[in-house]
Amino acid sequence: MELPEPDTASDDAMDSFLDKFQSQPYRGGFHKDQWEEEFEKIPLFMKKAPSEIDPKKNPDLACLxxxxxxxxxxxxxxxxxxxxxxxxxxxxxxxxxxxxxxxxxxxxxxxxxxxxxxxxxxxxxxxxxxxxxxxxxxxxxxxxxxxxxxxxxxxxxxxxxxxxxxxxxxxxxxxxxxxxxxxxxxxxxxxxxxxxxxxxxxxDIRKAKSKEKKEQNQNEAVLQAIKVYFEDEDRAELYQVSPKSTLLQVLQHPRYSVKALTPAFLVCVGSSAFCRNYFRGRKVHQVK
The missing domain is CATH 1.25.40.10 (Tetratricopeptide repeat domain)
Structure with a gap:
């Protein structure tokens, strides 16, 4: 069996490449002072990919x-x-x-x-x-x-x-x-x-509603117990103010007078002993 003749052209090319490689420094290698940083730029060896890929700084990663x-x-x-x-x-x-x-x-x-x-x-x-x-x-x-x-x-x-x-x-x-x-x-x-x-x-919702209702009932009871009056000093008579009346309505009453620019009222608990004694013998009118 005859052996193929050696390709002398390819051998010459390889010899030429090796000679060139030995005589000229390799320009694609890492720099000894920053090889770790350059190594990190290779996608295969990256420990963490950059949040923003810059094609100029990371061309291989941008390509991938x-x-x-x-x-x-x-x-x-x-x-x-x-x-x-x-x-x-x-x-x-x-x-x-x-x-x-x-x-x-x-x-x-x-x-x-x-x-x-x-x-x-x-x-x-x-x-x-x-x-x-x-x-x-x-x-x-x-x-x-x-x-x-x-x-x-x-x-x-x-x-x-x-x-x-x-x-x-x-x-x-x-x-x-x-x-x-x-x-x-x-x-x-x-x-x-x-x-x-x-x-x-x-x-908790039931408790809150129960508490709210209880407070509302207490407030209503207090409002019903409290009575508000103003006094007509000239006649020594009292006028009971309706809870629905506004301050303006009361001030506009013909028998109401303002002294020292300050409206005055008598507020007391209607069922109290003080109230009963204070109103004894006095005439009380209802302000509608």
């Missing part, structure tokens, strides 16, 4: 980003990419960026209802940790419209109702979730807590 978020990919592929990005931010507890990523995924309006339900539910979780309980509740409500039996959405919705002190709604959501999975531990715990808080709230 353009490939990942290529608009020519299907809406479903793009939505999944944003979901994955949001999940990464969520794991890093960067909930604001997680919300942005999930929102971008929803903007793709893909035709997969399950994927959209997950995006809504995940965004609800991020909103919850940001303290945006109403926004989180809106998201899980939207997720349930797409997927009524989505247990995670139900759990997070019940949790939001608890935070918002909507205890009746929290119990209802827990009951709906337990119809899907009667052994779901979180729902069982939340339902017990929500039911207890609901009963406590209802008891």
């Amino acid at each position: 980003q353009s490939i990942i978020f290529d608009e020519e990919r299907s809406p479903e592929e793009q939505a999944r990419t944003y979901k994955g990005e949001g999940n990464d931010y969520f794991k890093e507890k960067d909930y604001k960026k997680a919300v942005i990523s999930y929102t971008e995924g929803l903007k793709k309006k893909c035709a997969d209802p399950d994927l959209n339900a997950v995006l809504y539910t995940n965004r609800a979780a991020a909103q919850y940790y940001l303290g945006n309980f109403r926004s989180a509740l809106n998201d899980v409500t939207a997720a349930r419209k797409l997927k009524p039996c989505h247990l995670k959405a139900i759990v997070r919705g019940a949790l939001c109702h608890l935070e918002l002190r909507n205890y009746v709604e929290a119990v209802n959501w827990c009951d709906e979730g337990l119809q899907i999975d009667a052994t779901e531990k979180k729902l069982l715990e939340m339902r017990a807590k929500a039911d207890k808080l609901k009963r406590t709230e209802q008891r």
